[in-house]
Structure formats: C-alpha cells, structure tokens
Amino acid sequence: MLRNKLKNAKGFVFDMDGTLVLGDKESGNHKALPGAAEMLAHLRSRGIPYQVFTNGTARTPLWYANSLRHAGLDVRDDEMMTPSTSAAHYLKEKGVDRVLVLGKEPVWSPLQEAGLSIVESPGNGGSYDAIFVGWFREFTFPDLEAAAQAVWDGALLTTASNVPFFAAAGGKAIGTSFAINAMLKALTDTDALVLGKPSTEALNVAMARMGLDSAHPEEIVVVGDDPELEVRMANEHGALSVSVATGLYSTEDFAAQEKVQLPDLILNNVNELVELMES
Structure with a gap:
C-alpha cells in the first residue's frame, strides 16, 4: 500500500536541513546526505515535480537553490521555497x-x-x-x-x-x-x-508551485526529519509522511511519536527511499 502510494505520487515536498543536506549554523556550506542527489534525479527522470522547502529564512530561496546545486543536487530556482515564500x-x-x-x-x-x-x-x-x-x-x-x-x-x-x-x-x-x-x-x-511548516498555507503554496490541486494532498509525499514540521504537516492534511533519521531524531524517536506526528514510513535516510522508489 505504501509502496503504491510512493510509486503513484504526483509530487514530493522535501525538507532541506537534515533531510537532503547538512549545513553549518549560518545555513551555508551545504553537504548532500546519502541518496539525496539520486532521489531528485529519479524524480526528474520520471517527470515528477518537487519542492525543497526549508523553514529557514537566513538566506533567500535563490541563494539556497544555488547552494544546493553546489552540493550536487538538481534544484532549480523555482523548486526552492522558504516560509517567506508562503508568507508573501x-x-x-x-x-x-x-x-x-x-x-x-x-x-x-x-x-x-x-x-x-x-x-x-x-x-x-x-x-x-x-x-x-x-x-x-x-x-x-x-x-x-x-x-x-x-x-x-x-x-x-x-x-x-x-x-x-x-x-x-x-x-x-x-x-x-x-x-x-x-x-x-x-x-x-x-x-x-x-506561515512556514507545518501550516496549511505552506503546504498549499508548495502544491500550487508544483502545478497540483491543493484539494488533493493525498497525491503528494512529504519527506523530512522533524515530526513537528514535515510529518505533522503531511498527517494533518492527508499527504503521505516519510521521515528520515539523518537530522535531530532517530528512528526510535519517530516510532514513539503520537498519532499526528507518527510518520507513515520511517527510514534511516533518503537513500532507502530511493531504493523503495526504484525497486
């Protein structure tokens, strides 16, 4: 069931820090986490849209997009958003x-x-x-x-x-x-x-930027490292929630969450998501 939802998803929303990359405390010098580049390449090859959504506002969306490209990730300017994007x-x-x-x-x-x-x-x-x-x-x-x-x-x-x-x-x-x-x-x-994650407004804007109807959040997958942000945002709106343990929380931490913050799928890293998508 979960694998079918993954394979049939019409769009993905990814967290940035702790999910696709890690940066320093000034939100710079990003380094890609295992599987991040492969995950985005897989979606690009299948024509599935995605947004990278950080809750940070230390830099502009364009700066973040450029930093991710330097880290080896295929992220276009219009595929990067911050809470200022949804706030606007x-x-x-x-x-x-x-x-x-x-x-x-x-x-x-x-x-x-x-x-x-x-x-x-x-x-x-x-x-x-x-x-x-x-x-x-x-x-x-x-x-x-x-x-x-x-x-x-x-x-x-x-x-x-x-x-x-x-x-x-x-x-x-x-x-x-x-x-x-x-x-x-x-x-x-x-x-x-x-107005950033996990708000309704944030998810609606992310879906609109992918050309998807916000009335159907069940068609998208939200991937992140924070049960209070990405997981809650997905669960509260009916999207598929996927957690990765490359940020602040372990797989055990995710498994112990209450229902609204309990992910549909708990993984060690994005690389495992790539394997599920490609299998």
Missing part, C-alpha cells in the same frame, strides 16, 4: 500592505517581490498591518519594543517558524524566530501565526 502569498491574499519585518533582506525579499510594503525593524514609527518574524540574529531591544507596540496597535503577528531547533552539521542550532516569538508572547499574550 498569505499576506497578499489577506490584503496586507505595510509589514514590519524582524529580519534582514533574505527574510523580506520575497514579500517585497510580491508587492508588499516592507519596513525593516525597528523602523521609524507609523502603523503596520502585519509583523513577520524570521531569521534575525541581530535582534535588539528596540526591535522588541517596535514589534510589541505594533501588536498592541493591532498588527497581525506572523512568523516563519516556531520550533526551537533545526539540524546542522555540528548538531542542533537554535531557531531565532522561536526565541523572538516567545518574548512577544510573554509581552503581548499573542501567539504568532506560523
């Missing part, structure tokens, strides 16, 4: 205009390309329709003050991600948006709306 779509659809962004150019560039008016925090006053929190190691107290005031004034609080760690070559690295979200929650009692 969501905020545009909501009629948002002026956005206070906690992050540098890689965070706000896709939003600006979508036609949104961007103010890089802390800005110089004025009103905002929304706030978007991304990768922001330069975060300062004035940024906290500006964002808190914007929330108190009624701005919609959104974020790229709300998970504390991601997989890196040296082990787990801290997600800056998680820390910023926690501070804003403590001050404003407001939960940030996640």
